[in-house]
Amino acid sequence: MKSLLMDKSLPVQRGACEVLINLYKPPTFPALPEIDSLISNSLCSLEQADQLTRSAHANLIGYILTSTQIECVIPISESSSGKRKRGEEGEEGTAQVQDVTKPLCTPQEMLLHLSNLYNRTLMTKVRVGIFNFYAALFTHLGPSFIELNYALILSHLLNEIVNSPRSLTSTYDILLTCTFVSILLRKLIGERMLSGQGQISAIKEMANSYLGKWPALMPGRGGVHKGVLVLLLGEVGALVKRLGDASSVVQENLTDPLITLLSHPSHSVRIHTAYALRQFCNNTPTLLPRLILTIQEKLHRDLSAILNPSSPTDISRRALGHAYGLASLVSYDISATVLDLASTLLKKAAESNMRVASVQSEIALVLLSSLMSLVPNFVRGHLTQFLVLWRNALPKMTEERELTSVPRAEVEFLLLLRGYVVGSMLAFLKWNKGLVSLDVERRVASVLSNALSFADAVVSLPAEDPDLSQPKKGLGMKEQEALLHKRVFLCFLLLGFAGVEESAQGAPLKSCIGLFASPDGYTGSSVQAAITSSSEAFKDLWASADGYACGITSICVEGEGGGGRGGER
Numbered sequence: 001m002k003s004l005l006m007d008k009s010l011p012v013q014r015g016a017c018e019v020l021i022n023l024y025k026p027p028t029f030p031a032l033p034e035i036d037s038l039i040s041n042s043l044c045s046l047e048q049a050d051q052l053t054r055s056a057h058a059n060l061i062g063y064i065l066t067s068t069q070i071e072c073v074i075p076i077s078e079s080s081s082g083k084r085k086r087g088e089e090g091e092e093g094t095a096q097v098q099d100v101t102k103p104l105c106t107p108q109e110m111l112l113h114l115s116n117l118y119n120r121t122l123m124t125k126v127r128v129g130i131f132n133f134y135a136a137l138f139t140h141l142g143p144s145f146i147e148l149n150y151a152l153i154l155s156h157l158l159n160e161i162v163n164s165p166r167s168l169t170s171t172y173d174i175l176l177t178c179t180f181v182s183i184l185l186r187k188l189i190g191e192r193m194l195s196g197q198g199q200i201s202a203i204k205e206m207a208n209s210y211l212g213k214w215p216a217l218m219p220g221r222g223g224v225h226k227g228v229l230v231l232l233l234g235e236v237g238a239l240v241k242r243l244g245d246a247s248s249v250v251q252e253n254l255t256d257p258l259i260t261l262l263s264h265p266s267h268s269v270r271i272h273t274a275y276a277l278r279q280f281c282n283n284t285p286t287l288l289p290r291l292i293l294t295i296q297e298k299l300h301r302d303l304s305a306i307l308n309p310s311s312p313t314d315i316s317r318r319a320l321g322h323a324y325g326l327a328s329l330v331s332y333d334i335s336a337t338v339l340d341l342a343s344t345l346l347k348k349a350a351e352s353n354m355r356v357a358s359v360q361s362e363i364a365l366v367l368l369s370s371l372m373s374l375v376p377n378f379v380r381g382h383l384t385q386f387l388v389l390w391r392n393a394l395p396k397m398t399e400e401r402e403l404t405s406v407p408r409a410e411v412e413f414l415l416l417l418r419g420y421v422v423g424s425m426l427a428f429l430k431w432n433k434g435l436v437s438l439d440v441e442r443r444v445a446s447v448l449s450n451a452l453s454f455a456d457a458v459v460s461l462p463a464e465d466p467d468l469s470q471p472k473k474g475l476g477m478k479e480q481e482a483l484l485h486k487r488v489f490l491c492f493l494l495l496g497f498a499g500v501e502e503s504a505q506g507a508p509l510k511s512c513i514g515l516f517a518s519p520d521g522y523t524g525s526s527v528q529a530a531i532t533s534s535s536e537a538f539k540d541l542w543a544s545a546d547g548y549a550c551g552i553t554s555i556c557v558e559g560e561g562g563g564g565r566g567g568e569r
Helices: 002-006 010-023 032-045 051-067 081-088 107-120 124-148 150-162 171-192 196-209 226-261 267-283 285-306 315-328 332-349 354-393 408-431 438-459 477-495 502-517 526-532
Strands: 072-078 096-102
Touching: 002 010, 002 032, 010 032, 010 051, 032 051, 032 107, 032 124, 051 107, 051 124, 107 124, 107 150, 124 150, 124 171, 124 196, 150 171, 150 196, 150 226, 171 226, 196 226, 226 267, 226 285, 267 285, 267 315, 285 315, 285 332, 285 354, 315 354, 332 354, 354 408, 354 438, 408 438, 408 477, 438 477, 438 502, 477 502
Parallel strands: none
Antiparallel strands: 072 096
8 A cells, every 4th residue: 555655547546545544553553663664655756746635645744644643452562581591591681561551752862854845856846745744744743732742833933944954045945935934933833823812921921032042142052044034934923913912921921032123134124023023013012112222223323333434344234233123113203203204314415425324325215205104194295205205316317427438336325215216106196196296107117217217228237247156245236226117117007097197007018028038137147157158048937936927827837748747836
């Protein structure tokens, strides 16, 4: 029956899974060698399995591994000193067998069966199947076991899966693994299994064991990996949102770690920290004034330190993190203060050098974007001021100013500035649709056309070869240009073409066609060109493992020869 788990017929595999589950009903349990054999056979079938078959294998493995936590009688051979004495006297020694009642393996050993397989395999579809095994295992174990062993499960998923060297080989692997673990922790465990008290305990465990451990104060001890922090901050925000008013119980555990993580070097960590801080303050509004005051003081201190040439190298990241934190907590009570700070920073940016001006401009525009969420009650009185700001920040391109003659650092600064300006416009269109009159539509569309012309001009610039010997820090010029294009297109989408003049409607359409269809668009670096021209070029969009083809269409792709494999995609 075990061999049928690898049968070429998928219905036969599903039937074999059902039969094996019924064969191993209590009190009959498989031994550890049998468990390893069953997992190995199921693993070999995952690459060709469809969703139904993969679920059947997951149900089998989850059931089998769950049986290892049921206490059963295990014979243990023991040798006593009396046996050795009888052997020395020439008597034939026989091993005495004592029955011991205990689980077949510990929870940690049970989980290692799956994590070891996940870290050894390279195929994405097999890794998806292994996470199906995890989901089925947790479902079979039940809420009581999960809540009792939550700390162990969390530590296993973070240390053996997310923080494993195999999961950190590429950005795609990191994102894929974090997505899988997030689904397990949030959708399965957090929403379906943990009780209210269990959710509180989970937040305390994340805060005390992981979020509060950054930065590492002890010399020689590494801090928590940024991927782990991003994952946990998202889970904390989701759990706090589900707890509602009951989240005030964990305020002592969360307040200090969240404020500290706003100064983390990673942009992703800072953004997720701001999200968790916002969810936390939504449910505990009594803490809002104190947190706003604390973050404001830190931000003003950072802005003063930026002007000092001898300030630490990470001062700009700390200032940006505190700006994100303040933007996530913006309210009517501090709207005037935030607007005044943003206006002051934009004026100072015009007089500062490029390094300081980029930080000041980014902070100011992030704060302005957050003010747009206060809806028309606040924005209506300052709309004229915002329109003038957008017009001045996004001037029309002139033929005299060719980007090829502009230093690359200045082009990146202009891209950064325009990206955040268009971001503030996007926030305005999203939250203040009632203020968009025909005149406002015309003026906004004109400014967006200017930003689109600049982004299209940047596309034609030659790409630089990446320095593979140095770790990548932040977004490059091509990524910033793509982000600017995305925000402009989203603005046009929210604006709608009904109120846009015909002369302005052709610009976004022409830009879209150029980006998707033009052979000159996104030509890439020489490294990318070498990969494209290699003999092993992609023949099938679905055979690529970079994740870009996934989700491109809901239509089933027919495999070669009319086989059933295409329908699985």
